[in-house]
Amino acid sequence: MDNLTLEDVNSKYLDVLKELGNIGAGNATTAIANMLGMKIDMNVPNIRLIEVSDLGQAIGAEEEVVIGIFLEVQQDVEGSMMFMLDIPSARYLVNKLMMTDVSPEVPFGEMELSALKEIGNIIAGSYLSAMSSLTNLVIVPSIPYIAVDMAASILSVPAIEFGRFGDNALLIQTEICADVAINGYFILMPEQDSYVKILSSLGISI
Amino acid sequence: MGNVIKVGMADLNICKSPDIITTLGLGSCIGLTFYDPVTKVGGMVHYMLPDSTKVRNNGNIAKFADTGIEQLLKKVIAAGASRQRLVAKMAGGAKMFEVNGLSDIGNIGARNAEAAREMLKKMHIRLIAEDTGLNYGRTVELHCETGEFYIKSIGKPVKII
Numbered sequence: 004m005d006n007l008t009l010e011d012v013n014s015k016y017l018d019v020l021k022e023l024g025n026i027g028a029g030n031a032t033t034a035i036a037n038m039l040g041m042k043i044d045m046n047v048p049n050i051r052l053i054e055v056s057d058l059g060q061a062i063g064a065e066e067e068v069v070i071g072i073f074l075e076v077q078q079d080v081e082g083s084m085m086f087m088l089d090i091p092s093a094r095y096l097v098n099k100l101m102m103t104d105v106s107p108e109v110p111f112g113e114m115e116l117s118a119l120k121e122i123g124n125i126i127a128g129s130y131l132s133a134m135s136s137l138t139n140l141v142i143v144p145s146i147p148y149i150a151v152d153m154a155a156s157i158l159s160v161p162a163i164e165f166g167r168f169g170d171n172a173l174l175i176q177t178e179i180c181a182d183v184a185i186n187g188y189f190i191l192m193p194e195q196d197s198y199v200k201i202l203s204s205l206g207i208s209i
Numbered sequence: 210m211g212n213v214i215k216v217g218m219a220d221l222n223i224c225k226s227p228d229i230i231t232t233l234g235l236g237s238c239i240g241l242t243f244y245d246p247v248t249k250v251g252g253m254v255h256y257m258l259p260d261s262t263k264v265r266n267n268g269n270i271a272k273f274a275d276t277g278i279e280q281l282l283k284k285v286i287a288a289g290a291s292r293q294r295l296v297a298k299m300a301g302g303a304k305m306f307e308v309n310g311l312s313d314i315g316n317i318g319a320r321n322a323e324a325a326r327e328m329l330k331k332m333h334i335r336l337i338a339e340d341t342g343l344n345y346g347r348t349v350e351l352h353c354e355t356g357e358f359y360i361k362s363i364g365k366p367v368k369i370i
Contacts, residue, residue: 055218055219055257055272056217056218056219056220056269056272057217057218058218059217059218059233059234065233065234065348066233066234066348068363071305071306073305073306073308075308075314083314110364145308148306148307148308149306150305150306150344151363152234152236152305152345152346152363153233153234153236153346153348153363154234155218155233155234155235155236155346156234156235156236156303156305156345156346156347157236157305157346158234158236159218159234159235159236159237159238159257159305159346160236160237160305160306160314162218162238162257163237163238163257163258163314163317164314166219166257166258166264166272167258167264168264168265168266169266170266170268170269
């Protein structure tokens with residue numbers, strides 16, 4: 004069965020994908036903690052299968068400005084992934100990394116955007132490497148791309164990606180706590196046959 | 210001031226003066242409107258993909274340019290618009306991330322816009338204004354009293370086409 008879509012993913016497979024998401028997010032949290040040199044806790048991620056047409060408002064108001072960091076993935080698993088942060092969380096991470104104390108109302112400058120890209124790169128990279136070592140699949144991410152815009156506009160990208168195959172998208176919400184709560188969202192967008200590869204590499208027959 | 214009718218992603222609806230029809234945060238999707246300046250009847254479709262025939266799972270007709278625009282046309286005519294007088298405007302089709310090559314994520318916005326131009330040509334409906342492409346999101350509104358099409362983006366002045 005080469006054309007497995009999220010519609011066909013029954014609850015058993017969904018649990019596996021959730022667990023992968025959980026481990027990936029955990030690894031990403033460790034990466035942030037190491038990068039910032041501080042202790043960070045992670046709450047159990049909230050992983051949801053949602054309708055593509057509802058994705059635009061899945062993480063808040065459609066017009067709320069958020070940060071989106073996008074990477075393409077290649078090799079054994081093909082597709083893309085996106086990591087999203089709200090502005091206060093993004094500002095907090097940039098402040099920590101650059102040792103500044105800028106208010107969340109101030110727009111990001113070039114330097115700060117490139118710091119954010121790097122944060123996204125480390126987070127997404129550690130997420131993917133957790134996945135890679137679990138499945139023994141080679142997953143190679145591209146360079147990160149960044150956008151600061153309305154949530155619905157940024158989410159149109161994964162909505163369209165998932166929309167090509169079906170009506171559902173898999174959204175992984177993680178909350179990590181340092182001295183403030185940081186809200187991050189992962190969206191994995193594997194190509195159709197990559198679901199089969201991921202599941203069968205874990206010994207699950209389809 | 211009339212009511213504001215909200216169109217979601219992969220959704221369409223009609224609108225009559227003095228109401229306003231809107232869709233929030235268009236990215237690579239397209240918000241396309243029809244409008245009859247005499248009866249002041251209009252409508253909007255917010256579609257995501259250019260071609261329903263390329264997709265196996267194509268149940269939601271508002272998700273695609275071809276089926277969505279066709280359905281919108283039927284609906285505005287049923288609501289009292291004249292096909293001869295109809296004019297179209299559209300916005301969206303942005304490239305949200307500067308992705309180069311590999312997948313078709315980079316050019317889906319441009320393909321979405323092109324699909325509308327082709328559809329409208331086939332239908333003999335004039336596309337009188339558009340604001341598509343570039344790299345930012347857009348909230349759009351069609352004011353049915355005037356036919357004005359408002360485009361709002363982050364950090365940019367409001368545009369009326």
